[in-house]
Amino acid sequence: MLRTSLALLWSCVVIAAPAPAAAVEGPMISIAIHGGAGVLSRAALTPEHEGAYRADLERALDAGYAVLAAGGSSLDAVVAAVRILEDSPLFNAGRGAVFSNAGINELDAAIMDGRTLRAGAVAAVRHVKNPIELARRVMDASPHVLLTGAGAEEFALEQSLTLVPGSYFYTERRWQQLEQARRGDRAAAADIDIGYFGTVGAVARDRDGNLAAATSTGGLTNKRWGRVGDSPIIGAGTYADNASCAVSATGSGEYFIRAVVAHEICARVRLSGVTAAAAAQAVVHGTLRKLGGDGGVIVVDRDGHLTLAFNTEGMFRGARDASGRREIAIY
C-alpha cells in the first residue's frame, strides 16, 4: 500500500473551474472537505460508484464555497458543506450512517469557531437528521460544548430541529455491512466497504480571516457499548483557532483521541512555527502512525492555504479557493 507518497497531493483530477484561474497573493477564502479515508481498492470502486461519490463531493464543495464567495462566514460554509454530505446516502454521516451492533444508528458531530474558540458537539444521537446543525445549536444556543444521547435530542426538540424516525437512516448497503460484520466476515465487508471510515468534514477560511471546522460521523459499523470516536471530541477530530489553523479528521478514531490530533497540529503551528502542511504531515505520518492509527486530516491555515495528509490508500476529498483551484480527489 502506498501510504506516504500520496499525502499532500490533491492528485489526479482537476475539475474545470467555472471562473478563470488566477494567482491570489496573500490571504484568501478557501474550503476543503473530506468524505472519509480508508482502504479503497480501485477494483471495488466501479466507475459508476466513483462518479456518484465525486458528484456529491462536488455539490458539497461548491455549496460551501458559494457561502464564502457571497461574503458568508466560515461557520456557515462548513455547515453548508457537511449538511450535503450528511444528506447523501453514500457517506458514513447522517443519512448514510453505519449501524451499531444493536442495529441502530448513533451519530456524532462537532463544530468549532476559530475566532472565539467556541465549540459545539453531540454524541450518540439517533433521530437528528443533520447532527452538524445540532452541534451548531449547542455552540450558539447552550452554555455547553458536548451533549449526548437522549438529552441531546431533548435539546434538539427545544431548538425546533427536525427529528426523524430511525428508519430514515436505513440504507441497504450499511445493513449488509452490519450483517457481514456480525458474521465476522471481514473480507466481504471490505468488498463493499468503499469509504469504510466514511466520516465527513469541512474546514474553511472566510473573507474576515475567520477559520472554522466541522465533522460528522456515524462511527464504526457494529459498534457496541455506546462507543464514541474522535469526531465530536474537540481537539481530537475537530479543532479551529484563528491563531493557527482549522482541522477536521477521519480515521481510526481511538488513535486520533489519544494523540489529540487536531489540536496537536494547531499547537505545532502556533508553538513551533512550522507550516500547517508540515505539522499535518508530521502528526499523521509520525505520531499517529507510530501509535498504529490510520486516517487523514484536512487543514486550512490562517492565510487560507489548504492542505491534507493521510496515511491510508485513499481519502475522499475536495478543495476550492479564490485562486480558481477546484479539485476533487480520491486516491
Add this chain to the structure above:
Amino acid sequence: MLRTSLALLWSCVVIAAPAPAAAVEGPMISIAIHGGAGVLSRAALTPEHEGAYRADLERALDAGYAVLAAGGSSLDAVVAAVRILEDSPLFNAGRGAVFSNAGINELDAAIMDGRTLRAGAVAAVRHVKNPIELARRVMDASPHVLLTGAGAEEFALEQSLTLVPGSYFYTERRWQQLEQARRGDRAAAADIDIGYFGTVGAVARDRDGNLAAATSTGGLTNKRWGRVGDSPIIGAGTYADNASCAVSATGSGEYFIRAVVAHEICARVRLSGVTAAAAAQAVVHGTLRKLGGDGGVIVVDRDGHLTLAFNTEGMFRGARDASGRREIAIY
C-alpha cells in the same frame, strides 16, 4: 477574590511526614490529588467540615503514595487515590456526585497512561460505583477510548464490575443543592457549595518514570441535555504523556474543552521547552482566563516534580513525594 497569588503555593498546612524528610535529587516517585476548585468562602467551610475534607484527601493521597512506594505503577496509584475520593460522600464524584436536572446522577471519568498513550473514559454512567475503574477497564479490555451511557454499563457488566442502584449516590446535601438550583436560588446553593465543582483527580510518577492521570466527576448540579464536561475528554480534563507531563483538571468544563487545557500544557512542555509549572501557569491564568474559564490543574512532570495552578479562591489538593513532602491544602 484572590485569584492569581494563590497559584503554585501548596499553602498553609504541611502535615508531619511519617518518614524523615530528605532532599531527593533527580527523578522521584510522586503523586498529587485534587478534590475540585471553586468559590470556597472561609465562612462557609466550618472547622468540622474542613477536617472531614482534609481527612479524606489525606487517605487518598497516602493510598496512592503507598502504591508507588511499594514499586507499583502510576496507573495503579492514581486509581487507588481516585477510588477513595469517589467513595467519599464529600466530593462530586462517585458516591457524592451531584444531581442532574432529572434528579439522577450521571458520572464521567477518564484515565491515561503516559507510557503508551493508551486511554479509557466513560461518560453519563448511572450505576457504576467507581467510574474510574470502568475507565481503566475501557483502556485495558476494550479497543475503544470513550464509552457512554447505557452501553458503557453493558460493558461494565461484561467486565463483572459492581453496579449499584441509583440510590447509592443519594446524599442529602446534593439533593438540597439540586432543589436550590431548580429554584434558581444561587446564593443558598453557594452557601452549601463547598467545592461546587468538586471533581476529583490524581497524577503520579512511578519508579519506572511512567506518568499517569485520572479524573472523575458528577458534572454540574442541575445539568440537562446529557451534558458532558471536560473530565472524560482526553486532552481537555485528563492527559498523560511520558514525553512531557500528566495533567488532571477541575473547573468550568466547557472552557477546559475549548482550550484543550491538559494537552495544551503538555504540548507547551514538549514543543516550547518550558517547565510544566510555567506551562500550567500560562494556560490557567492566561488562555483559560481570557476565555472566561475558572478552575485549576494538578501536574506531574517527567522528573516527578508536582505543580498546580488555579484561578479560583480555593482548590482541595494534596501532594506527596519521595523527598518527604506531604501536604494537604485548600486555599
